[in-house]
Amino acid sequence: MDKVKVKLVFLGNPRHKLDLKKIKGLDSKFFEVVAEEYIKTLPEPKKNDGYLDVEYTVPEIIETVGSVSFDGVVIAIMNYRFDDGFYLHRLRENQACLSIAGIDRLLLDNHISLENFIIKNIYELILFKNIFSDMSSNEAYKMVHQDTRGCLFDLNGDQTDVIHNTEKPIICDECKAFINSKSTSSGFIGKFESELKKIKKPLISSVELFIKKYPLFSVSLTLFSSFLISVLAGLFVAKVT
Numbered sequence: 001m002d003k004v005k006v007k008l009v010f011l012g013n014p015r016h017k018l019d020l021k022k023i024k025g026l027d028s029k030f031f032e033v034v035a036e037e038y039i040k041t042l043p044e045p046k047k048n049d050g051y052l053d054v055e056y057t058v059p060e061i062i063e064t065v066g067s068v069s070f071d072g073v074v075i076a077i078m079n080y081r082f083d084d085g086f087y088l089h090r091l092r093e094n095q096a097c098l099s100i101a102g103i104d105r106l107l108l109d110n111h112i113s114l115e116n117f118i119i120k121n122i123y124e125l126i127l128f129k130n131i132f133s134d135m136s137s138n139e140a141y142k143m144v145h146q147d148t149r150g151c152l153f154d155l156n157g158d159q160t161d162v163i164h165n166t167e168k169p170i171i172c173d174e175c176k177a178f179i180n181s182k183s184t185s186s187g188f189i190g191k192f193e194s195e196l197k198k199i200k201k202p203l204i205s206s207v208e209l210f211i212k213k214y215p216l217f218s219v220s221l222t223l224f225s226s227f228l229i230s231v232l233a234g235l236f237v238a239k240v241t
Contacts, residue, residue, distance in 0.1 A: 003028070003029070003030060003031055003032045004030065004031040004032075004072055004073055004126055004129055004130070005031070005032060005034050005035075005070075005071065005072030005073070006031050006032065006033045006034065006035075006072055006073050006074075006075060006122060006126075007033075007034065007035040007036065007037060007068070007070040007072060007073070007074050007075070008020075008023070008033060008035070008036045008037070008075055008076075008077060009036070009037045009038075009039060009065060009068055009074055009075070009076040009077070010036070010037070010038045010039070010076075010077050010078075011039050011042055011061075011064065011065075011076050011077065011078035011079075011080070011097075012039075012040065012042050012078055012079055012080060013040065013079070014079060015079050015104065016079075016100075016104060016114055018114060018115060018118070019113075019115050020036065022115045022119075023115055023118060023119060023122075024036075026119065028195055029191055029195070030123075030126050030127075030130065030191075030192065030195070031073070031122065031126045033122075034072070035070065037068060039064065039068075042056075042064060042080075043060060043063065043064060045057075045060060045080070046060070046083075047083060054080045054081070055080065055081045055082065055083040056078075056080055056081070056082060056083065057082070057083050058082065058084075058089050058091065061076065061078075061082075061089070061091065061097045062091045062092065062095075064076075065091060065095050065097060066091075066092070066095075068095075070094075072094065073094050073095075073096075073125065073126070073129060073135070074094060074095045074096070075095075075096050075097070075098060075121075075122060075125060076091075076095070076096070076097040076098070077097075077098050077099075077100065077118065078097065078098075078099055078100070078101070079099075079100060079101050079104075080099060080101055081099055081101045081102065082097075082099055087099045087100070087101075087102075087103055087156075087159065087162075088121055088124075090125070090128070090135045090136040090140065091136065092135075092136055093133075093134045093135060093136055094129070094135060095135070095136075096125050096135060098118065098121050100114060100117065100118075102159065103117065103159060103162060106159060106160060106162065106163065107162065107163070107166065110163045111201065112163060112166050112167060112201075113201075116166055116167055116199050116200075116201075117162065117166050119199055120152070120165070120166050120167075120169055120196075120199055123152060123169075123192075123195070123196060123199075124152050124153065127152070127179075127192065128140050130184070130188075131179060131182040131183075131184060132182075142178060143175050143178055143179075145172075145174065145175075148161045148164055148165070149165075149170070149172045150164050150165045150168075150169060150170050150172075151165060151169065151170055151171060151172040151175060152165065152169045152170070152171055152175070152196065153171075153172070153175050166199070167199055167200050167201060168196065168197055168199060168200050169196050169199065170193070170196065171189060171192065171193055171196070176189055
């Protein structure tokens, strides 16, 4: 199976510095991020009540991203909202746009990186590309479900649900059955799931979060560790002398 080539297109001026090495350095059997592009100047949106309230319609974004030429999948990322409240829109056969406006604060407040959120959505779009060929296919609506299961295809109509399916997202049984009804290679789902498990917090972030959540236990563990090291060090010195 050939990897799908991905180009990231950043729209407007970013509010956050992203670690693109983490995204571009992914070791995936399904896709590879090979290029990036920046479109700083965007058209004046129909709704513009100030920077924080700038919203774009899907046709406006299609017009902007449509000028990007690439022989793989184009995924645009912007800091502005869509006027319908959704954060991800499939624009054309090989183009989509992800809005992180509002989502960014929600994720960072819950110690979830924006890079993981972007990676998770890349996987969702790549799976659509694999089983439908056309990312904008209406068949995708047969997979997306309104209830939150921690699944890659949760609708996330309430954006707070993204905290439940950004890290280590699963593919629920219903979605697996649908994927299996399509023509996919042997072991496709298993390989895909194994890669989804890698979308997780770095070890240092997990440790920091644990300490914040259980400060007394962490202090006790630190004191015990220090005491144990002192005892072992004393025994070692006594043995040597």
